[in-house]
Amino acid sequence: MGNIAIIGGGPAGVMAAIVAAxxxxxxxxITIFDKGRVLKTILYTGNGRCNLTNNLTNFKELASSYPRGEKFLYSVFSQLxxxxxxxxxxxHGLELYIQIDNRVFPVTDDAHTVRDLFLSLLNKYKIKIKENQRIEKIEKVANKFRAYTADGVVNFDRVVIATGGNHKNPKIYNLVKDLGHNITELKPSLFALTLKEPNINKIAGISIESANIDTYFNNKKVYTTSGDFIFTHKGVSGPAIFKTTAACAFLDFSNDKPLVLKINFLKDKNFDTLNQEIIELVRDNPKKNIVNLVKQLIPGGIADYLFDKHLLNPDKKAAELSKKERNKIVNMLVYSEFCAVSPVFDSEIVTAGxxxxxxxxPKTMESKICSGLYFCGEVLDIDGFTGGFNLQACWSSAYLAGIGAGGSRHLL
Ligand SMILES: Cc1cc2nc3c(=O)[nH]c(=O)nc-3n(C[C@H](O)[C@H](O)[C@H](O)COP(=O)(O)OP(=O)(O)OC[C@H]3O[C@@H](n4cnc5c(N)ncnc54)[C@H](O)[C@@H]3O)c2cc1C
Known part of the structure; x- marks a missing residue:
């Protein structure tokens, strides 16, 4: 009978343990060691609903949702x-549903259901759980792994590392480095942005549906995306911003060298089409205040904010609008510039690197450096966009690690 140590009882470690069993x-x-409680992280996911995957059925398309790890994941996703x-x-008894945006959730809309399923399976397979036990050192001696645990030194035949990501505390990777592995540069990913904008808190809570965002760094366009976002007390957050920050995770932007977001609040319109639309609005409503016409196009609070920012008189009657002012209004709606200077503290969702x-x-998740050692989940240099992609990478990599560590070649 072989024995396996799983280091880390997050979604990846627990999935690997169950699949191995x-x-x-x-x-x-099988023993899972966790420095805290097992499956604690899963309860926070999807705002407590656990967005456990994304219904992208083509695995190549799925892999393209990962700024880091795409090629590696071809092989992983081709298997699961x-x-x-x-x-x-x-x-395993968990009913799921697919939201209109392809995100997949348990029908209960409650992450506890996912945790409870895993806990019942850990129990069913008699997987040992050692909580509040941080493993700081593992050595390979001959064919065995020697793990330094709270109960003393214990030998294992195989080890699965599923310790998650942590760009703030690179020391947690020492366990892996000591086993001969290299850790790539670590950065936060999927975070909210702080904007260098006066009075941004005045528009906090206003969400924009389906904007287009072009991002520039050092005067070069580095990323384009579209989607929803929301203004916050400090800046911006939401799906389109998370995509942007994932794509720009390794750019060292700051107050002096900001990321410049050029936002088109009206995704399907460009300068010419919007210009024409405003000409017509003005023609049909000459006595209306110009700001009220703009409020027919974008949320009122944003219109007020932009008029203030661009020093435009909101009370001017439409008929009095000059061509220069109209151009300014069109520009501020389709190329609105905002300078992002830093991540909002503690807002990041995953670690890149x-x-x-x-x-x-990638076929087995086994180390090429140390046989019998497996990896899965966010500890790897893999991270995806929001939408269930990070958990999907956990499930697939953990599945392969569980199959490998359990000594079976059975694949679904
Ligand atoms: C607020 C929030 C919401 C999220 N929502 C979603 C979502 O809806 N969908 C999605 O796809 N992704 C989501 N994510 C990302 C997703 O949660 C992670 O990618 C995923 O949890 C990674 O799983 P993991 O098992 O690799 O690592 P983790 O979940 O980080 O688990 C690692 C475990 O290892 C333990 N550990 C670490 N070091 C040691 C050690 N030396 N010894 C013993 N134990 C150790 C830790 O205590 C932890 O329990 C969210 C993340 C956050 C922060």
């Missing part, structure tokens, strides 16, 4: 893609 041809003794993941959860993928076999 379910598929192993021989009995295996989204339909197989959904089937896995369904077969981690275990160097060159050193891991």
């Amino acid at each position: 379910e598929n192993s041809k021989q009995p295996v003794d 893609d989204v339909p197989k993941t959904i089937k896995w959860f369904n077969d 981690g275990v160097d993928l060159k050193e891991v076999n």
